[in-house]
Amino acid sequence: MLGSLFxxxxxxxxxxxxxxxxxxxxxxAPAAVACDDVTARTQAAYxxxxxxxxxxxxxxxxxxxxxxxxxxxxxxxxxxTTALKTVQQDVTAGGSLATHAGMLRATRSYxxxxxxxxxxxxxxxxxxxxxxxxxxxxxxxxxxxDEGLTPRAPDVGVIEEVYKKxxxxxxxxxxxxxxxxxxxxxxxxLAATSYRGFQPSSRLVPVEFEFGSTLVTPKGLRALxxxxxxxxATGARSVTLVGHTDPVGGMAANDRLxxxxxxxxxxxxxxxxxxxEILIIGQGEREPLDWMAPMxxxxxxxxxxxxxxxx
Numbered sequence: 001m002l003g004s005l006f007x008x009x010x011x012x013x014x015x016x017x018x019x020x021x022x023x024x025x026x027x028x029a030p031a032a033v034a035c036d037d038v039t040a041r042t043q044a045a046y047x048x049x050x051x052x053x054x055x056x057x058x059x060x061x062x063x064x065x066x067x068x069x070x071x072x073x074x075x076x077x078x079x080x081t082t083a084l085k086t087v088q089q090d091v092t093a094g095g096s097l098a099t100h101a102g103m104l105r106a107t108r109s110y111x112x113x114x115x116x117x118x119x120x121x122x123x124x125x126x127x128x129x130x131x132x133x134x135x136x137x138x139x140x141x142x143x144x145x146d147e148g149l150t151p152r153a154p155d156v157g158v159i160e161e162v163y164k165k166x167x168x169x170x171x172x173x174x175x176x177x178x179x180x181x182x183x184x185x186x187x188x189x190l191a192a193t194s195y196r197g198f199q200p201s202s203r204l205v206p207v208e209f210e211f212g213s214t215l216v217t218p219k220g221l222r223a224l225x226x227x228x229x230x231x232x233a234t235g236a237r238s239v240t241l242v243g244h245t246d247p248v249g250g251m252a253a254n255d256r257l258x259x260x261x262x263x264x265x266x267x268x269x270x271x272x273x274x275x276x277e278i279l280i281i282g283q284g285e286r287e288p289l290d291w292m293a294p295m296x297x298x299x300x301x302x303x304x305x306x307x308x309x310x311x
Contacts, residue, residue, distance in 0.1 A: 138189030
């Protein structure tokens with residue numbers, strides 16, 4: 001069901017996102033007479049693709065009292081765009097995204113960019129660090145959902161892909177990765193209600209259970225409380241909970257277990273204050289998550305013991 005969205009094991013899978021940089025440019029510099037020399041050097045360095053010169057210009061602007069925060073943000077955007085173009089060129093030529101991890105992480109200090117966070121999420125995911133991947137992908141969602149930070153939204157299909165990556169990484173993470181808040185203090189990341197034209201029809205919630213039981217893990221309980229907040233925020237009047245199991249055990253036993261798990265989640269949601277109608281379905285082991293990732297069998301089975309929320 002979801003597997004086709006998550007087969008991105010090498011550089012070829014990254015080209016879709018990398019191609020989004022085409023046409024990216026730097027807007028005119030903000031007016032600041034005392035910073036004329038700095039802004040002129042920034043423009044020249046940007047045209048030359050000189051990251052070191054851009055970083056030097058940013059440091060000089062920080063040390064110049066007459067340079068405004070707007071100027072610093074403008075130079076920061078030039079640094080981020082140049083860094084992303086540098087990575088794009090290398091990966092397109094057959095290089096590895098992972099070799100740029102250090103530079104991309106350092107670029108975070110110059111501003112927020114959803115493409116930057118998506119690539120850092122890809123690097124973490126491919127390296128098996130699902131906690132960091134979930135954080136980076138959720139930060140990407142937060143940033144692309146903010147019209148002030150991302151005036152031009154990416155295509156809805158791209159947003160959906162980032163969203164699905166975030167869900168899958170959070171399912172595989174050892175601990176629950178909570179959703180970040182937006183600049184206005186609202187729930188963001190995977191807890192946002194919509195994403196610039198993309199409205200999730202279902203949510204893969206890491207409501208995990210102990211092996212062979214309906215006992216929700218501490219990670220699962222945190223996920224349920226966040227889910228309750230999302231349902232309240234969206235004004236949902238009804239939800240469908242679909243329980244799933246790993247392939248260990250017989251088919252009939254897993255069908256019963258998945259139904260009981262969905263029922264257990266419904267009970268927790270009701271106890272936590274959700275007042276809408278809840279329908280439950282048990283799919284047993286019939287809908288495994290078909291994806292390619294560097295995870296152990298234990299981690300993979302962990303992602304299979306889940307509950308899907310259909311809105």
